[in-house]
Amino acid sequence: MIRTPLRPLAKILRARERGENPDDIEAEARRQRHEAVQDKARRRAEGRLALMASCFVLAFGVVGVRMGTLASSEPIEPQSEVMSAQIVSQRADITDRQGRVLATNLLTHSLYAHPHQMIDPVGAANALARIFPDLDAAELTKDFTGSRKFMWIKRKMSPEQMQAVHDIGEPGLLFGPREMRVYPNGHIASHILGGSGFGNEGVNSAEVLGVAGVEKAFDGWLRDPANDGAPLQLSIDLSVQSAMEQVLASGMEVMSAKGATGILMEIQSGEILAMASLPDFDPNDRPRPLLKGDPSDSPLFNRAVQGQYELGSTFKIFPVAQALDLQIINPNSGINTTTPMRIGKYRISDFSNYGPQLSATDVIVKSSNVGTVRIAQMIGVDRQKDFLQKLGFFDPLPIEMVEAPTGKPLVPTRWPAVTAATVSFGHGLAASPLHLAAAYATVANGGVKVTPTLIHGRTRPQGERILSERAAHRAVDMLRQVVTRGTARQAEVEGYEVAGKTGTADKPRPSGGYYDNKVVSTFASVFPASAPKYVMIVTLDEPSVTGPGGESRTAGATAAPVAAAIIRRLAPLVGLEPVTDENLPVIAPRFAPRVESQPADELKLSANQ
Missing domain, CATH: 3.40.710.10 (DD-peptidase/beta-lactamase superfamily)
Structure with missing residues (x-):
């Protein structure tokens, strides 16, 4: 852009010829230039304000239209959507033909440790071994005093065991809520039900997956939220x-x-x-499969x-x-x-x-x-x-x-x-x-x-x-x-x-x-x-x-x-x-x-x- 000079030579010469002060010419040029800049800035600001006003009007218009649509529609339960991966822990019940429960879920807790936060790792190891007889105090001590930052101790435990761990008072021992699969009838129909185990798991939830029987055959159906928790009804009578x-x-x-x-x-x-x-077998404590020998020797x-x-x-x-x-x-x-x-x-x-x-x-x-x-x-x-x-x-x-x-x-x-x-x-x-x-x-x-x-x-x-x-x-x-x-x-x-x-x-x-x-x-x-x-x-x-x-x-x-x-x-x-003789049907002998x-x-x- 070519800018107009503040002291144009022609105007200066004419002013001198007339005996006028040439500085007035420069002052007038400066005034005109400032007015042009201000006009341009004002027009730009007015455009921005108009654009922002249009956006606000459009946004509030969309909100108003949406509110009107919702107000005139039938009320429904909102469904939340999560784009990121999550652990689906829910699982439907399994019942017999009379509706009696064969398999259901029970809220329990897992036990994990942050060894670097422990105050007395050796004492904690010995106390855990007393609560859980299947754990070895020496192995726990080795893990707690090593370089590990996180370790699972128990995937599930009873409320009594949880209270006993809580009473240890060790800040490095932590609990995580989760659901576990429970078979309230023990051994009954164990081969039909099959059993379940944990899939993806975190400290706050875990997947429950079928591993055999109808639990495995209907795994997708039992975990499908679209079924609204409806039970799977089997033909067997408990x-x-x-x-x-x-x-x-x-x-x-x-x-x-x-x-x-x-x-x-x-x-x-x-x-x-x-x-x-x-x-x-008891599906609550499903045994391990045989790795060799006759498969029929296994209770599974x-x-x-x-x-x-x-x-x-x-x-x-x-x-x-x-x-x-x-x-x-x-x-x-x-x-x-x-x-x-x-x-x-x-x-x-x-x-x-x-x-x-x-x-x-x-x-x-x-x-x-x-x-x-x-x-x-x-x-x-x-x-x-x-x-x-x-x-x-x-x-x-x-x-x-x-x-x-x-x-x-x-x-x-x-x-x-x-x-x-x-x-x-x-x-x-x-x-x-x-x-x-x-x-x-x-x-x-x-x-x-x-x-x-x-x-x-x-x-x-x-x-x-x-x-x-x-x-x-x-x-x-x-x-x-x-x-x-x-x-x-x-x-x-x-x-x-x-x-x-x-x-x-x-x-x-x-x-x-x-x-x-x-x-x-x-x-x-x-x-x-x-x-x-x-x-x-x-x-x-x-x-x-x-x-x-x-x-x-x-x-x-x-x-x-x-x-x-x-x-x-x-x-x-x-x-x-x-x-009996009274209700015996009459059937003609064929031979x-x-x-x-x-x-x-x-x-x-x-x-x-």
């Missing part, structure tokens, strides 16, 4: 579950078994009312879901039911039971010589291996495999537990004639007791497939029809006769019309072959037979009982009486009325039963030397 575990534990002790499994399931819905695996092992067992003669009802459905046989059809039966180099025998022929019904009642194989041969390998696959014996069950995929059945990769024969009576294919429960429920449900679930009241599509209703009903009739006059007579419970099948299978050795004196005994049942409502599976691992006839390991002498005791205890709890005595079933399969 009273039924507790009673099953008590009776099953007693039966396991009486039968000197290594382990035991019990399952009670509704046939129509597939909802599991009770599912026990023994030995069990869920035998009902993860166990893969050859389930023996409980499988015999499947080929018979399929043959009935295909109309290859009827309940009175004569089946060749001449023993021994040879398939290649293998010989298949029965426990006793039942003669040259039995009816199809008596093949099940007497538990004839040979008769079952004859029926399976009528069906054919391809149809046998297809039927077992439809029943669910080739895939893991979609039960709501993280352990479900580990319970995938062990299915033979090849299916020659001898495999088809052994699978027909429950050997060569290993599945979980829960697979067996689902398959028996399908037969008892009139042939419509049943899928087990641990969630109460969930609407699910109807399953596929696997068997005709007529064939399914006839199969249940056969199972009823197994209890009234066959291998499972010790499973009879007066008034509850128990129908079922025993199964005794030798345990395989890890190195190959089978043990001579170790078995898995199973009793699979439905009741009441006239209108099936429940499926009950009882499996004992390595049972042995001594009776009048000596030592026995068969399912008829071990699993069947334990199942009877459980049914006797549980049936009233589920509101099942016993059948005339043959009443004969029957010893316990047993596999006889050996190579033909």
